[in-house]
Amino acid sequence: MTHEIVMAGFGGQGVMLMGQLMTYAGMLENKQVSWMPSYGPEMRGGTANCSVIISDEPIGAPIITEPTAVVAMNLPSLDKFEPALRTGGILIINSSLIEQKAKRSDVKEYRVPSNDIASELGNLKVANMVVLGAIIAATKAVSQESVMQAFAKMFAKKPGLLEINEKAIKRGAALVEGK
Amino acid sequence: MTHEIVMAGFGGQGVMLMGQLMTYAGMLENKQVSWMPSYGPEMRGGTANCSVIISDEPIGAPIITEPTAVVAMNLPSLDKFEPALRTGGILIINSSLIEQKAKRSDVKEYRVPSNDIASELGNLKVANMVVLGAIIAATKAVSQESVMQAFAKMFAKKPGLLEINEKAIKRGAALVEGK
Amino acid sequence: MAEIAFARPESLHDVPFHYCPGCHHGIIHRLVAEVIDELKVRDRTIGVVPVGCSVLAYNYFNFDTQEAAHGRAPATATGVKRVHPDSVVFTYQGDGDLASIGCAEIVHAAARGEKITTVFVNNAIYGMTGGQMAPTTLPEQVTVTSPYGRDPEKVGMPIRVCEMLATLDGAKFIARVAVNNPANMAKAKAAIKKAFEIQMSGLGFAIVEVLSTCPTNWGMTPLEAVAWLEKNMMPYYPLGIFKTPEGVAK
Amino acid sequence: MAEIAFARPESLHDVPFHYCPGCHHGIIHRLVAEVIDELKVRDRTIGVVPVGCSVLAYNYFNFDTQEAAHGRAPATATGVKRVHPDSVVFTYQGDGDLASIGCAEIVHAAARGEKITTVFVNNAIYGMTGGQMAPTTLPEQVTVTSPYGRDPEKVGMPIRVCEMLATLDGAKFIARVAVNNPANMAKAKAAIKKAFEIQMSGLGFAIVEVLSTCPTNWGMTPLEAVAWLEKNMMPYYPLGIFKTPEGVAK
Amino acid sequence: MAEKILMKGNEAIGEAAVVAGCRHYFGYPITPQSELIEYMAKRLPQVDGVFLQAESEIAAINMVYGAAGAGARVMTSSSSPGISLKQEGISYIAGAELPCVIVNMVRGGPGLGSIQPGQCDYFQATKGGGHGDYHNIVLVPNSVQELVDYTILAFELADKYRNPVMLLGDGALGQMMEPIAFPQGAAAAPAKPWATTGLRGRKEPNVINSLHIQAPDLEKHNIHLQAKYKTIRENETRWETYKTDDAELVLVAYGISARVALSAMEQARAAGMKVGLFRPITAWPFPYEALAPLAGKAKAFLAVELSAGQMVEDVRLAVNGASPVYHYGRLGGMICSPKEVLGEVTKIMQGKEGK
Amino acid sequence: MAEKILMKGNEAIGEAAVVAGCRHYFGYPITPQSELIEYMAKRLPQVDGVFLQAESEIAAINMVYGAAGAGARVMTSSSSPGISLKQEGISYIAGAELPCVIVNMVRGGPGLGSIQPGQCDYFQATKGGGHGDYHNIVLVPNSVQELVDYTILAFELADKYRNPVMLLGDGALGQMMEPIAFPQGAAAAPAKPWATTGLRGRKEPNVINSLHIQAPDLEKHNIHLQAKYKTIRENETRWETYKTDDAELVLVAYGISARVALSAMEQARAAGMKVGLFRPITAWPFPYEALAPLAGKAKAFLAVELSAGQMVEDVRLAVNGASPVYHYGRLGGMICSPKEVLGEVTKIMQGKEGK
Amino acid sequence: MPKPVFNEDRCKGCELCTVVCPKKIVVIANRFNSKGYRPATCSDESQCIGCMMCARACPDVVIEIHK
Amino acid sequence: MPKPVFNEDRCKGCELCTVVCPKKIVVIANRFNSKGYRPATCSDESQCIGCMMCARACPDVVIEIHK
Numbered sequence A, B: 001m002t003h004e005i006v007m008a009g010f011g012g013q014g015v016m017l018m019g020q021l022m023t024y025a026g027m028l029e030n031k032q033v034s035w036m037p038s039y040g041p042e043m044r045g046g047t048a049n050c051s052v053i054i055s056d057e058p059i060g061a062p063i064i065t066e067p068t069a070v071v072a073m074n075l076p077s078l079d080k081f082e083p084a085l086r087t088g089g090i091l092i093i094n095s096s097l098i099e100q101k102a103k104r105s106d107v108k109e110y111r112v113p114s115n116d117i118a119s120e121l122g123n124l125k126v127a128n129m130v131v132l133g134a135i136i137a138a139t140k141a142v143s144q145e146s147v148m149q150a151f152a153k154m155f156a157k158k159p160g161l162l163e164i165n166e167k168a169i170k171r172g173a174a175l176v177e178g179k
Numbered sequence C, D: 001m002a003e004i005a006f007a008r009p010e011s012l013h014d015v016p017f018h019y020c021p022g023c024h025h026g027i028i029h030r031l032v033a034e035v036i037d038e039l040k041v042r043d044r045t046i047g048v049v050p051v052g053c054s055v056l057a058y059n060y061f062n063f064d065t066q067e068a069a070h071g072r073a074p075a076t077a078t079g080v081k082r083v084h085p086d087s088v089v090f091t092y093q094g095d096g097d098l099a100s101i102g103c104a105e106i107v108h109a110a111a112r113g114e115k116i117t118t119v120f121v122n123n124a125i126y127g128m129t130g131g132q133m134a135p136t137t138l139p140e141q142v143t144v145t146s147p148y149g150r151d152p153e154k155v156g157m158p159i160r161v162c163e164m165l166a167t168l169d170g171a172k173f174i175a176r177v178a179v180n181n182p183a184n185m186a187k188a189k190a191a192i193k194k195a196f197e198i199q200m201s202g203l204g205f206a207i208v209e210v211l212s213t214c215p216t217n218w219g220m221t222p223l224e225a226v227a228w229l230e231k232n233m234m235p236y237y238p239l240g241i242f243k244t245p246e247g248v249a250k
Numbered sequence E, F: 001m002a003e004k005i006l007m008k009g010n011e012a013i014g015e016a017a018v019v020a021g022c023r024h025y026f027g028y029p030i031t032p033q034s035e036l037i038e039y040m041a042k043r044l045p046q047v048d049g050v051f052l053q054a055e056s057e058i059a060a061i062n063m064v065y066g067a068a069g070a071g072a073r074v075m076t077s078s079s080s081p082g083i084s085l086k087q088e089g090i091s092y093i094a095g096a097e098l099p100c101v102i103v104n105m106v107r108g109g110p111g112l113g114s115i116q117p118g119q120c121d122y123f124q125a126t127k128g129g130g131h132g133d134y135h136n137i138v139l140v141p142n143s144v145q146e147l148v149d150y151t152i153l154a155f156e157l158a159d160k161y162r163n164p165v166m167l168l169g170d171g172a173l174g175q176m177m178e179p180i181a182f183p184q185g186a187a188a189a190p191a192k193p194w195a196t197t198g199l200r201g202r203k204e205p206n207v208i209n210s211l212h213i214q215a216p217d218l219e220k221h222n223i224h225l226q227a228k229y230k231t232i233r234e235n236e237t238r239w240e241t242y243k244t245d246d247a248e249l250v251l252v253a254y255g256i257s258a259r260v261a262l263s264a265m266e267q268a269r270a271a272g273m274k275v276g277l278f279r280p281i282t283a284w285p286f287p288y289e290a291l292a293p294l295a296g297k298a299k300a301f302l303a304v305e306l307s308a309g310q311m312v313e314d315v316r317l318a319v320n321g322a323s324p325v326y327h328y329g330r331l332g333g334m335i336c337s338p339k340e341v342l343g344e345v346t347k348i349m350q351g352k353e354g355k
Numbered sequence G, H: 001m002p003k004p005v006f007n008e009d010r011c012k013g014c015e016l017c018t019v020v021c022p023k024k025i026v027v028i029a030n031r032f033n034s035k036g037y038r039p040a041t042c043s044d045e046s047q048c049i050g051c052m053m054c055a056r057a058c059p060d061v062v063i064e065i066h067k
């Protein structure tokens, strides 16, 4: 099984971190993984995306042309990556910022109001974690536990962050799982 | 007929100018000509030499490996270029600074005390012109008239120089011609 | 229709800037554009923009521009000006661009008394490449290449560009300004205008250093950044006119 | 056998210089060598020599040396010094090398307070390449690239390097000297010695500019050249100590 | 080998350099290699090393010259425009035979270009670049783990041959993350009796120099250099082959392109096409001798690179007319996909020629 | 054509530039091209032109960028180390498609090397050099008269294709004197509506730029550049052949080496050996198509160049395995003599292979 | 009557305009614009004295002052 | 007795030593050395006071002062 996931949004929305956490989790599960970023020219306000591959096979090209899943944190990202998604693929849309619906009917759409949920949780910055929860629930590429383990390792120096981020991830996952 | 003449000495001894005048004269005589310098690394005190080719045929390589004539203004130049001279070639030695005699017996040696003659003429700087007179007399590659014409053109802005230089050239030529 | 008292200057295209929220580059662009409008020289202005966050400035300025190599804007501008001596040529450069890699070029443009104007945006950091140390980074300031704070013992104290260039005869107008509040913005604009006028009168080289924020790489909100600039940059980089043909002291 | 009161310093190999008759490079080499002998640091000195007439200085100095690329001696010396902080590292540079192509490198070595010493030979011309204009060439001075005389209107006034570097905090000792007469030679040597001592005490960057002749490219006899230096260079390039940790003014 | 960790390529190079005993780094920021300089800024002080951000790429390479000449294991890094600025310095380093490691994380060119990955500096790294007859040893890794392994090798080769070694990567390799492991312990640097350390009791001064003012001396020096290059060619040429034994079409690709080509190859095999892959690991010395024999077997070659056709010239030189050599490239920061390459492969296999 | 005059190669280039309408020169002194910068210093003010000695080669090439972008016919010149320093700028100029002429009077390398003539920057000029996929047009004259003719052509080609043109000479050509004649009058520069002159009534601002921040845009730009290079290849490839019709051995040489090779060829012919000479006049585009057909006729090729083997790779690419290709070179500032070349020729003709 | 006119989709919510208004009527709105920023707006146009401080302070030329 | 000792073949005849001698005893000889220069020499060693001025002034380290 090979997951090829593209996560995209504005710079500053935290898509890179989402991807890294998922990749890290994959590594912890002894899978073959790669993460590759692509930045727009701007420091802020530009678009940024990353490609995450989690696979049972050795990984050839780390780039993704036909993703198995796409996370769109803003409208330009949706417009850019929706067409490339494989038939049957998973499409996570940050519905807090994107009103537009998926145009394709051959994919599974999940609408995640991540900014609103993050607002609810009291920290706008964890919007990306809400989405992360959603994508791992939807793809099952890695387990929630591995992601939390990855988080703990990457933020070993800031254990205080764990709780709110875990909450956010769980909210996102719950949304997908319909809980 | 192709004359391949190497003129060598200390930087500052005026070998470059000698070569240029001879080349210019050749051009005025509608011959094929080329002049190529080779400088040592130093501004002064180093060695410098130039290769003059005057020919009736188009000139291929402008460099000379077996000269038909060599002018040595100082000892290192003699040591360096005497061995390369062709059998029957012409060797002009500035005997004011070089005591050493030609080692080869298959070449025509002319000893020209150019510094002394220049001193006599009242201007140390024309030592090279004395030698120039000698080499054109010895090789007959170009005529004295052409050289004087070349001099007049190259120093068009300093006509005052003509006289003493002509004298020097004549003295050098006379020495070779045994006058 | 209502009269418009304040609007985008003609010398700025009507497109959004790519700069981060609160970045002073936008203000400085506008001041330059306003000055060019006011001097009525848009028709003969050629801007030379640098490699740095303002690398895309050619998309914003509504007059001819050249994109120079990193640090070499003063050389490029020299080439332009020597071809069109009647044109108005300026460089717009960051502190990495001007004070680090382009140090020789700015010193020599100033020394030659090159008849160009330089707008020097000093934000004490490399903005574009993600917040590395600049020659103007302050002591103890943390950047991604001075992660333990700039250590003057190892890398020296920041360069004060105006003070250094003031030793060169060819530099005829040198000023340091800031755009941290409305009063200083007005002074900044006046200095930039003066720097263009010096060029137009053929006197020589003119430079205006503008203290500027980089909220993103400083890791602050735009308002915090302004406060940091006032507290930390201004004492080390005093504002003022360092040199002017009128002999006005700072 | 007679006692020898004045002899070649140990830090100079016993080989002839390639310099032109009367060229001051030879004197300056000897002064540097004498200082290194006197400070007893020959064993841990590493010289960095430039591209310029003194390009072959590695043949003359009797200690470790590196031949740097044109203008980059301060960067090369920085690399050396950062590897061997306990060594004594100096650059020896001409005015073309230091003030023109190497302008950024010397400014930044000074700004960083790099613990090296620079001996800067200002002969107002490019000696090695045959007499082109240097940034230090005087107004009206004729060179092969200023055949009508240096025109300040087109290429600006000469750069005064000491004055410029004195604006940088990292430069701890800055002096301009000459070797035009015995008294000045003594002062020159003292300044060079001081510049090495500053380095050895870890204070920062030190530079000594030595006004020097280039009889060949100036088209003069060595004695005429000295007179020209006194008459033309000294007024524009005042001798003195521009900066010293003791706070002694010039 | 220690536990696997997830690291960006650029940072992995930095840590590998530290493992290799590099304690001096001089560099100037540029995308897409800034993570490396930033890593060194943080890491070297922790191991009592020297990190210095130079005022420019030119200063950086000349600091490297000085430090290498003083005997240090030293590194610098940049990306395309910055590497162009270092060319004079690299030629000096090669001329003075100084060991050092230079990293180029290539981006799209020419000029300011883009900050996306490219392979368009192959010629610069392997042929031209600076002036004069010299060679860098050029290593072209294709994964983050290889960045680690070949960074360490780079320091070893540099010291072994007193030669600059270039690690030629690209923005993608530099910025991607993969799990890696670092070897334990550092390879020791050899003694450097030629280094300018100060005499310290030595009798004869050491001189670091690339000037040979008499042409015959410089020729002699060049002959020595060429002899060294010959030894390097004989001993250090590295490559890898995948399924070339029965291949009718051999893909030739290095670095990130080799990974794309590998995927394409697998897809082609899955579709029943006999396709193999030849992957140079040293771009200089290029594995001509290893590639040449394949020309007898394969009917065609396809060079895949992110350029308009640079490495393909080396492929042609190796194949020397024995089979047709095609080229497929993307330009200006675009990465080709396995699918595109597969398209080219299919065309060639079906006799519809590539470019 | 006017009366013949005797001039140094470097000075002849300067006067030819003036004849071609060049009125802007930016440069920095270096042996062995200083006569050129000095000539321009004297000459340009006489024709109301601008001569400026830049603070460095880097400043010079960026002044050229500015001036070319402003619409001027502009030139710079240097020798090997200085040309290395210009590589970033050249890549920018190529990327921004600016017309200019760059002279390289090559000396022995690598590093500081020597000041004697060399041909060891062939790769730099024709392949690598700066970063990215770009090409200079590279002219390689072999006499002082050709320096004149091809300097003028260089300006024309630069303007025609909006591309940097490099005149690749060597210290010998630059410093030797031969009789020459200048053509009357100047070739007019075309209109340059793209130049940054200030708007002066124009509506849309002009922008001189090599940045294409989106990779697809940069790819598009690169495809455009490659198409231009193809046109140049088709239209501007230049070469000369001497007695190749019946040649069993074809010498391939350019510039000063071509003169040596010509002498050697004559001597070989005199000795009864069927030897010819193929002389590229454009090193880029290299005359592959013109050289290839000779491979069917000649039994062998011998590349003669003052380098360890650079142009010979292009010869191999052209010959593509059809005949053996040998190389003879001198290094580090040494010039080979006709006699030495004749020796190589004789060895090959007698079946004792060259290198 | 003078009033500030905001080109809201250009606003990046940097707040620089809010601190310079002598009337303190330039405030950040509690909504997102299409770029995801909370834009500045005028809380009470009637109080505006047309001093143009807000417009001058804005790095993104978001504000025009109409009279 | 102090005296200046000239390494004559190293002398380039630049005359810098001649002007600094307080005793005016350093003079240019009327002959050429092997390099073609007229070398400096001492016209009257007995007058030498060993001040070393000549040696210090010489760019070519031609002169030693023996005591």
Ligand SMILES: Cc1ncc(C[n+]2csc(CCOP(=O)(O)OP(=O)(O)O)c2C)c(N)n1
Residues within 6 Å of the ligand: C051, C052, C053, C054, C070, C093, C094, C095, C096, C097, C098, C121, C123, C125, C126, C127, C128, C129, C134, C214, E028, E029, E030, E031, E057, E081, E082, E085
């Ligand atoms: C030769 C070269 N080196 C490095 C870079 C990378 N680079 C781009 S912008 C920049 C620094 C920008 O900082 P600054 O000039 O202060 O401008 P700011 O972004 O802060 O406005 C650097 C190092 C480059 N493009 N070219």
Ligand SMILES: Cc1ncc(C[n+]2csc(CCOP(=O)(O)OP(=O)(O)O)c2C)c(N)n1
Residues within 6 Å of the ligand: D051, D052, D053, D054, D070, D093, D094, D095, D096, D097, D098, D121, D123, D125, D126, D127, D128, D129, D134, D214, F028, F029, F030, F031, F057, F081, F082, F085
């Ligand atoms: C990159 C480069 N550019 C130019 C040169 C040529 N060059 C050698 S020395 C020199 C100038 C020397 O002048 P200066 O530094 O004043 O030293 P001087 O000879 O006067 O002592 C130049 C331009 C070079 N070797 N390398």
Ligand code: SF4
Residues within 6 Å of the ligand: A043, A044, C018, C019, C020, C022, C023, C024, C025, C053, C123, C127, C128, C213, C214, C215, C216, C217
């Ligand atoms: S990175 Fe800094 S300088 Fe660049 S646009 Fe953002 S705030 Fe401005």
Ligand code: SF4
Residues within 6 Å of the ligand: B043, B044, D018, D019, D020, D022, D023, D024, D025, D053, D123, D127, D128, D213, D214, D215, D216, D217
């Ligand atoms: S050229 Fe000038 S600086 Fe060089 S050695 Fe001669 S006199 Fe000295």
Ligand code: SF4
Residues within 6 Å of the ligand: G003, G004, G020, G021, G022, G023, G024, G025, G026, G042, G047, G048, G049, G050, G051, G052, G053, G054, G055, G065
């Ligand atoms: S114009 Fe003045 S008063 Fe009106 S909103 Fe703006 S800052 Fe406030």
Ligand code: SF4
Residues within 6 Å of the ligand: C022, G010, G011, G012, G013, G014, G015, G016, G017, G018, G039, G040, G057, G058, G059, G060, G061, G062, G063
């Ligand atoms: S200053 Fe401009 S961009 Fe910033 S909040 Fe105000 S209107 Fe918006």
Ligand code: SF4
Residues within 6 Å of the ligand: H003, H004, H020, H021, H022, H023, H024, H025, H026, H042, H047, H048, H049, H050, H051, H052, H053, H054, H055, H065
């Ligand atoms: S030591 Fe003094 S007195 Fe004696 S010769 Fe020399 S300068 Fe004259």
Ligand code: SF4
Residues within 6 Å of the ligand: D022, H010, H011, H012, H013, H014, H015, H016, H017, H018, H039, H040, H057, H058, H059, H060, H061, H062, H063
């Ligand atoms: S100073 Fe030295 S070189 Fe000059 S004349 Fe006197 S002894 Fe000779």
Ligand SMILES: [Mg+2]
Residues within 6 Å of the ligand: C094, C095, C096, C121, C122, C123, C124, C125, C126, C127, C134
């Ligand atoms: Mg900045």
Ligand SMILES: [Mg+2]
Residues within 6 Å of the ligand: D094, D095, D096, D121, D122, D123, D124, D125, D126, D127, D134
């Ligand atoms: Mg000088």
